[in-house]
Amino acid sequence: MYCSKCGAQNTDDSQFCNKCGAELTATLSNDAIKVQIEEARHLIEQNGRVFAACVIGSALFALIAVWIPEVEIMCIIFAILTAIAAIWKWQVTAKYSTKKANLIKMLK
Numbered sequence: 001m002y003c004s005k006c007g008a009q010n011t012d013d014s015q016f017c018n019k020c021g022a023e024l025t026a027t028l029s030n031d032a033i034k035v036q037i038e039e040a041r042h043l044i045e046q047n048g049r050v051f052a053a054c055v056i057g058s059a060l061f062a063l064i065a066v067w068i069p070e071v072e073i074m075c076i077i078f079a080i081l082t083a084i085a086a087i088w089k090w091q092v093t094a095k096y097s098t099k100k101a102n103l104i105k106m107l108k
Contacts, residue, residue, distance in 0.1 A: 007102025
């Protein structure tokens with residue numbers, strides 16, 4: 001049985017998900033699974049674009065810090081913050097990718 005919240009596989013006699021702790025209910029219909037896959041795909045694309053923007057922003061702040069010494073400290077701080085945002089978005093994207101993969105397994 002797969003969890004409808006996170007998509008993790010559980011034993012058929014489980015009442016709660018081993019990964020997220022959600023209560024396990026009857027399996028989802030194929031249509032419901034396809035809707036969740038589409039939602040996960042959309043979130044992956046959206047988070048991927050934000051991740052790319054954060055990486056580019058971080059690189060630009062680092063370059064500005066090199067070119068304009070007067071704003072070096074401020075640009076370094078912004079570069080670090082945007083790099084942190086990029087890492088966070090990468091983790092969110094990985095989470096949705098895993099959920100999407102688990103949902104696709106449910107269709108098989």
